[in-house]
Amino acid sequence: MAAKFIRFGNMMPTEEQKERPYLIDRDPFHIAGNLYYVGNLWCASHLIDTGEGLLLLDVPAASGYPGLLINIQKLGFNVCDLKWIVCSHAHTDHYGCIRALVARTGAKTYMGRVDTEDMLNNPERTKRLDAGLGPYNEPFTPDVMLEDGDVVTFGNVTMKCVLTPGHTIGVMSHFWDMDVDGQTLRVGIYGGSGYGSLSTEGLKKFGQPLSMQRVFVESIEKVWDEKVDIMLGNHPFHSDEYYKNQKRQQGCEGNPFIDPTEWHRYLTELRTGFEEFLTYTPEQAGEMFAETHLMEYYKDLV
């Protein structure tokens, strides 16, 4: 049961990896055009060289801060050139480093208004979600609170921000055009894909409305018609980024990150997995989480 949808299972780092966060650090890599991966095995962080400064799309939990800085440096960039940070949603594995980065670089921060207000109005829940995930995972107040459909320009990047609630009530997805060797390709990143907390019991536990189960599917339908040539995840295991990079290092033909069929394949997998998850008893859901873990997904990574 679990293996089929492993990427949507319990993908938290192991206890040892939480104690020694550098164990999930890996080298950064180029994706295409001006787009790079600088996150770790658990938390995605994408860097775009906009020509007028660096943009980060999500940052790791605070425990991943040193690894993030080293990865930016390894690509030959200077973290002092960081100008903007866009955060997909109000979970610490996407915003944990933000206040530390802002303190040293003055980068301007962006997150959806719905999630920002929900996070700041529920400090106790935020604390519970952050428990055990390392030091200073501080909530933050973004400089810009994004609304559904906002279009924001950062240097040579013009990004469309779409509200796709479900994983949180205000998670956003992002889309933009990118020049790759003279060709215009569209990059898309689906916001929150994890549905582990959306069981009826889970929603009750975290004080969320039951309607989130319906909203989760409506959000998938909302962005279905987006044309996406390069799909990213806000966790690297959603879009198999390390495996694509491995393929390229092993000398495959073409760029494995460019795959216009992946968007619909992924959204279908997400919806199917979620609908199956809703049929589980609490025991079966518990079993699914006990059976899946981060390193099982990465077992074929060299």
Ligand SMILES: [Zn+2]
């Ligand atoms: Zn999340």
